[in-house]
Amino acid sequence: MDLPTVAIVGRPNVGKSTLFNRLVGRKLALVDDRPGVTRDRREGEGFIGDVAFRVIDTAGLEEADADSLLGRMRAQTEAAILEADAVLFVIDARAGVLPSDRPFAELVRRAGCPVILIANKAEGGAGMAGAYDAFSLGLGDPIPFSAEHGEGLGSLQDALREVLPEPDEEDEDGEGGKGLRVAIVGRPNAGKSTLINRMIGEDRLLVGPEAGITRDSISLDWEWRGRRIKLHDTAGMRRRARIDDKLEKLAVSDGLRAVRFAEVVVVLLDATIPFEKQDLTIVDLVESEGRALVIGLNKWDLVADQPGLLKTLREDCTRLLPQVRGVSVVPLSGLAGDGIDKLMQAVVDASEVWSRRVSTARINAWLTEATQRNPPPAVSGRRIKIRYATQVKSRPPHFALFGNQLDALPKSYTRYLVNGLREAFDLPGAPIRLSLRTTKNPFEKG
Structure with missing residues (x-):
């Protein structure tokens, strides 16, 4: 399903990544008190109730030379705005509208897509003066919001439902899964x-x-x-x-x-x-x-x-x-x-x-040949006996050996077996797991 796209933009440190994490329901974006943590555009599938969308977290908008790191970060954010079906423009309600908010509000307005103004950090009614100050940006009624505590989600859901197009059901590729x-x-x-x-x-x-x-x-x-x-x-x-x-x-x-x-x-x-x-x-x-x-x-x-x-x-x-x-x-x-x-x-x-799986019959045919060519060593005069082997799972390939005294098997011999498995069953580069399971002797005193 081709979901509509929502971009979160605003100057640094207004809580964009916290809002992103709230919308996707997981802590995907790094969050810190320092401004400028986010540099690339991060995407996820967001939802509020029955409203689903693709959400993009962006770097904080700052004036900078185009060739500088900040300038390239800004270019990424502008690209996200052009791609979006709707923009969430976030301000810090406690700080109010700052001079640096205004040129970027104009940038968002010129993009021509619907804009929802979020007055963040307004938990418990704090920062309402800053929220009212946001009317001066000319982006419509601000939604008092707290990304950290989830306050204002109902109002945001209503606003998104009004501006987002219906998801395109025809974009399914029929492959299933996520690749x-x-x-x-x-x-x-x-x-x-x-x-x-x-x-x-x-x-x-x-x-x-x-x-x-x-x-x-x-x-x-x-x-x-x-x-x-x-x-x-x-x-x-x-x-x-x-x-x-x-x-x-x-x-x-x-x-x-x-x-x-x-x-x-x-x-x-x-x-x-x-x-x-x-x-x-x-x-x-x-x-x-x-x-x-x-x-x-x-x-x-x-x-x-x-x-x-x-x-x-x-x-x-x-x-x-x-x-x-x-x-x-x-x-x-x-x-x-x-x-x-x-x-x-x-x-x-x-x-x-x-993801490869090998049949137990093939594994044991290989095991017989491998142990005849290079028998396991003896411990206290008694030779270690490997009775049979099987593959217990794949992703990565995991094999189990059964026998007696396997806990005394030297690492050099387990390496010999792992390398043999890799070569015999064409497992180049894969991490191979080997479990040793000693069969209990019913005649052993204990």
């Missing part, structure tokens, strides 16, 4: 937002030379070769010891949540300085969360003239990341748009491997 969930993660300035902008064909995410521009985990709907994809751009991840800023800690935790909800995670490396310690840590995190993995070597256009480099980097990957042996390593350039099709094919292939 393959793909998170793009990596160190700051690896080019994650630039890559996603190139993928979707528009400057949807804020980019620039400054590291750490992205703060929220931004999700976007996209289609690749007829397949629905839900893309998640995330904040750059650094070592916790280097993160002093409270906002960055929130942003990194938001990125971790995106990894946990993704099906496939693309770890984007800077090809000019690949496999830094933090890159390896991020891959380890993705593996420990059990997500399917693809490694993207971004900025490949800067190093493509070095013969044999790709082969060397793939060998480095095998050596440095044995826990995801066989993972796809794809060279690409988000800026030039090169390698995106190969990356997405690797993503789809990784998803299929991640």
Whole structure:
């Protein structure tokens, strides 16, 4: 269903992200007392009662040079206004109308779409003087509101019902579900937002030379070769010891949540300085969360003239990341748009491997051969016996071994079994889980 679009706009620190979280019913947007937390446009499905809509949270409107970071943030907000069926213009009722509110009220008015004026932070009747002051903006009657406490939702529901078009029922694509969930993660300035902008064909995410521009985990709907994809751009991840800023800690935790909800995670490396310690840590995190993995070597256009480099980097990957042996390593350039099709094919292939199931008969035929070729060691003169194995689940592939004294099985032998499973059943790059279940001996005293 194609829902109507509502954009939330206003100067910084008037409570736009708190309102966004209230409308979508979850804490999706980062919220802090500091102004300017939101930088990209964040989208979600909002609802008040029976009124459903797509809602966009935007960066605070500020006057700035077009080429500056603030200027690019403003351009993103203006794009959201042009896309919207209705605009929620938010002011701080306690502060009243400030001079900086007026030029942006004029900007919204010129956009030509319906505007609903929200006098936020008016809980318990506070700030009513500021709410009345909002009449001077010429945007109609203000709705006294408290995004934090949910006051004024009934009035907002009535206002939205009047201005929003009916949802378009004919836009269903019949695929069902919400598409393959793909998170793009990596160190700051690896080019994650630039890559996603190139993928979707528009400057949807804020980019620039400054590291750490992205703060929220931004999700976007996209289609690749007829397949629905839900893309998640995330904040750059650094070592916790280097993160002093409270906002960055929130942003990194938001990125971790995106990894946990993704099906496939693309770890984007800077090809000019690949496999830094933090890159390896991020891959380890993705593996420990059990997500399917693809490694993207971004900025490949800067190093493509070095013969044999790709082969060397793939060998480095095998050596440095044995826990995801066989993972796809794809060279690409988000800026030039090169390698995106190969990356997405690797993503789809990784998803299929991640979801693969193997019959118990095949697993046990392999197990018999593997244990005959390299028998388990003996413990206290008694050889460990692996009786049979089965796959207990997929996404990621999870196998269980049954036998006696399996708790004494050395890690080197479990690695041998995991590598054997990976090779025998074509599970490259997937995190493989192995549970050891010792069969109780009924004759054992106890």
